[in-house]
Amino acid sequence: MISQIAVCCGFKKTKKGDSMKKMLLILALVVIGLMSVSVASAALEALYLTDSGIAGDKGGVDLFTVDLVDDAGTLKANLNFVYNFPYTEGFDQVDALAASADGTTVYAIDKLTKKLGTYVVSTGVFTSVPIAGCPSGVVLAAMSPDDKLYMVSQDTDTLYEVVGYNTATPSTGPGLKITGVNVQGADIAFDPEGKLYLYSSATQRLYTVDTTTGVATLVGYTGGSFTGLAILEGGLGDLVGSSTTDDKVYVIDKETGAKGAGYCYRRLRIASLGSVSSSS
Numbered sequence: 001m002i003s004q005i006a007v008c009c010g011f012k013k014t015k016k017g018d019s020m021k022k023m024l025l026i027l028a029l030v031v032i033g034l035m036s037v038s039v040a041s042a043a044l045e046a047l048y049l050t051d052s053g054i055a056g057d058k059g060g061v062d063l064f065t066v067d068l069v070d071d072a073g074t075l076k077a078n079l080n081f082v083y084n085f086p087y088t089e090g091f092d093q094v095d096a097l098a099a100s101a102d103g104t105t106v107y108a109i110d111k112l113t114k115k116l117g118t119y120v121v122s123t124g125v126f127t128s129v130p131i132a133g134c135p136s137g138v139v140l141a142a143m144s145p146d147d148k149l150y151m152v153s154q155d156t157d158t159l160y161e162v163v164g165y166n167t168a169t170p171s172t173g174p175g176l177k178i179t180g181v182n183v184q185g186a187d188i189a190f191d192p193e194g195k196l197y198l199y200s201s202a203t204q205r206l207y208t209v210d211t212t213t214g215v216a217t218l219v220g221y222t223g224g225s226f227t228g229l230a231i232l233e234g235g236l237g238d239l240v241g242s243s244t245t246d247d248k249v250y251v252i253d254k255e256t257g258a259k260g261a262g263y264c265y266r267r268l269r270i271a272s273l274g275s276v277s278s279s280s
Helices: none
Strands: 024-031 041-051 061-071 074-085 094-099 105-110 115-120 125-130 138-143 149-153 158-163 171-177 187-190 196-200 205-209 216-221 226-231 239-243 248-252 259-264 269-278
Touching: 041 074, 041 094, 061 105, 074 115, 074 125, 074 259, 094 149, 105 138, 196 226, 196 239
Parallel strands: 024 269, 094 138, 094 269, 138 187, 187 226, 226 269
Antiparallel strands: 024 041, 041 061, 061 074, 094 105, 105 115, 115 125, 138 149, 149 158, 158 171, 187 196, 196 205, 205 216, 226 239, 239 248, 248 259
């Protein structure tokens, strides 16, 4: 395990003081730029995070923002509650999360009910609709630079566009079979030029995927079981991957796949890091 941080960090919780019973977490990174918060601490990135809890616990899915901070060399993650996607609306297990290009809207796909949830951050409005034709095993999602929502099923190893995701009747577009890699967990992320990255926990490696042919090309070995992927600096920086084995978010070199510094979580287990969207 490569770790450049020895101190495991805590977290700040602004709601639900009942010891954080839920353990499955999904993250979606939205780059908002550097923001100085004190002399000794600077927030590096902000993320959206969903905590799905135990399947069937009827607690819904909690949405948080996550501030990744470098506090005098100690990497920390602070959580702030935003919203609860209701169980009564069909939200129990979200493993696919994405955000709009400006970071104002979050999209969540429940892998059990195959519903698409849309949360508008500025207004607090939440809507939930089924995705027609949605396959099983959707645990990866990302927004493309041309504002299209994509999802991947690890059951079919196939990339799909969610057609009409911003309407009342979203549907599953034609599938593109991904070849050259066994898709298992982790996530996908687009860079600003439309290059699609994919991390597979089955091989513990980073790939790029040709969105015309579906052919996956190896970037390099990273190591570890990751459950999410995002790109820093508005899609121009390194990748970030969430590790369930280490409870950390690691920086990943998108040119080599090498794993770098890790942002540590205490008493939390990250399930997935969602797609990056660069703020304009």
